Amino acid sequence: MLVSNHARPTLEDVAARAGVSRATASRVLNASPRVSPEALEAVNAAVHALGYQPNRAARALVTRRTGAVAVVFSEPEPKIFDDPHFARLIRAGARALADADVQMVLMLVHSLDDQARAHRFLAGGHVDGALVFAPHRNDQLVSIVKKLPLPVVYAGKPWGSLRGMHLVDNDNEGGAVLATEHLKSLGRKKIVHVAGPADELSAIDRLNGFKTALSLDDKGIARVTEDGGFTREGGRKAMAALLAKVPALDAVFVASDLMAAGALETLQEAGKRVPEDVAVVGFDDHVAIAEHTSPPLTSVRQDSDEQVKHMVEHLMKLLRDETVKTKKEMLPTVLVRRESA
């Protein structure tokens, strides 16, 4: 009996074909235990035969769940889009959310208008939860989102009180310590640092790690730092400034690969050989950059894929049961040695 009706099959159709009621069919779809093996099989067969797909809207209407999650990037400047890190995070998010069978609704927030729109949208109940990337100081979006009755997991530490927030961070400080210790172990005596912008906690953590590693014992080692703003051009300039301040420097820990690429250019222009004269360590281990600098860049790896995966898993847990306690997770970082140090 080939029904050439072009309309999509409904649960009713499935139930009819399986010889059960809509309720039972529904139970099968939702893996309820209270259903006989025969019914289960019959329904599954009908679903398959009809190519049935649940109507998301109808389901959302009754469950008050949308089956969608927002992924929000808050970044005042558009610079983020030249940062390959961004693409990596998006890719990881898309994969992890698809695996969880959840729609990924992407939101990019730049202007105040965007912010208002995001507020409306998130408050409007259009998603079940959100993954928020908002690294900057005093980001209004964070205070907005915080007030919403919406499960949210943050990437890294947003600025401000962390009370009651769920987040997955990378061990920036630990990674910085790793990098700096490595430079020390190479026998370098005058180690300097190109830092990220002072309004991002990841940059501050890396700076702190650098300071910690040095202050432990080596009073004699230079501890000069310069802000490179997490851009290639910034890294270039910061390196130049450092060279001016400490002409005899023999190592530099740069807080991002992008900046490190700029720093390498400056060093080369200044006639310094890397790693012979100056050892360089970056941060991020962004392959597209680190493997293509000359020489290839030793760098601290933070596994963004893993970070996003954990964020999604945690959010799913939040969505499943309300009683998950607040959690701050810290992912380890490792040093990846290449040729620059």
Place this chain on the structure above:
Amino acid sequence: MLVSNHARPTLEDVAARAGVSRATASRVLNASPRVSPEALEAVNAAVHALGYQPNRAARALVTRRTGAVAVVFSEPEPKIFDDPHFARLIRAGARALADADVQMVLMLVHSLDDQARAHRFLAGGHVDGALVFAPHRNDQLVSIVKKLPLPVVYAGKPWGSLRGMHLVDNDNEGGAVLATEHLKSLGRKKIVHVAGPADELSAIDRLNGFKTALSLDDKGIARVTEDGGFTREGGRKAMAALLAKVPALDAVFVASDLMAAGALETLQEAGKRVPEDVAVVGFDDHVAIAEHTSPPLTSVRQDSDEQVKHMVEHLMKLLRDETVKTKKEMLPTVLVRRESA
């Protein structure tokens, strides 16, 4: 009368407060003309006072519209994510779709599993339409999507028959002609080409443009090309191969900025000065690359923001009324002069 009921207000509540029926309130929200000014005002006031937001699921259920659009990137290899172009397209999509007040559901398709999932999802009626980025030859996804009763707008020409498809393309061939003519106008005699992969039509169009521009009159000019695969490393190698074939080459048109960056490195290693010995023109005008090569790269600009904006606009038109005729739009490209040529 402050109702401290925590539940979100429904249209019923709005109607009650405005002293009209649900139907009238609905008509106000949907900007129906058949409503008196007083009613309109009363409803709007109530909406505002209650902070009412329509329930998307309920609306979707009855209108059979989801208010969401899929943005699909089909790319067998993950290389796309190191290409800054990708981030730019995503950003443009997010902005344009948000402006159209539509949810952007991002889908990244790599494996066959992803493909099956995408198929299920798109066929499942979870979105009203799709923007598809699938440049590669024999991409199964395209044939899958083509069979779906779903409005789709493609970015660039997908491989295969274009019958009945809507797409917005860049004038790759025209841009290539522009680039090549420019090199000719500089008096260069031995012009070569680093092409993109032969399984992407954009690369082929650029190659054709190159050939066209040369074959018109200048029989004497070398017409050697090499595939650089749209990667930096590929550009590097292709350039080396070209140098081996045509040691006296004095100009090169490279089909992407990323490859051009690689090519520049090769040229420098070979002791060629740019632009004195060899003039170089890239394609894409990707600022993050073109402005940071040394020397800065002359390049053909294709405006991705504009492309995506047109794609969204066209898709919205398709969604509004069914009778839009098939359309292939071609966006102009322009040459941006910097120092490399």
Place this chain on the structure above:
DNA sequence: CTCCTCGATGAAAACCTTTGAGTCGCAGGT
């Protein structure tokens, strides 16, 4: 043999909006 329990199932309400059909009042034409 009857009563009870328990697991499987079905009927129906609920979720919230859009929309076609129908109502009402009023102005204008005959």
Place this chain on the structure above:
DNA sequence: ACCTGCGACTCAAAGGTTTTCATCGAGGAG
């Protein structure tokens, strides 16, 4: 005085699923 036409509005159905509550039947205990 009556009908017509029309604009503004209301009523209620429809849309597809989940979930509560009731029912049914079988099997075990008494």
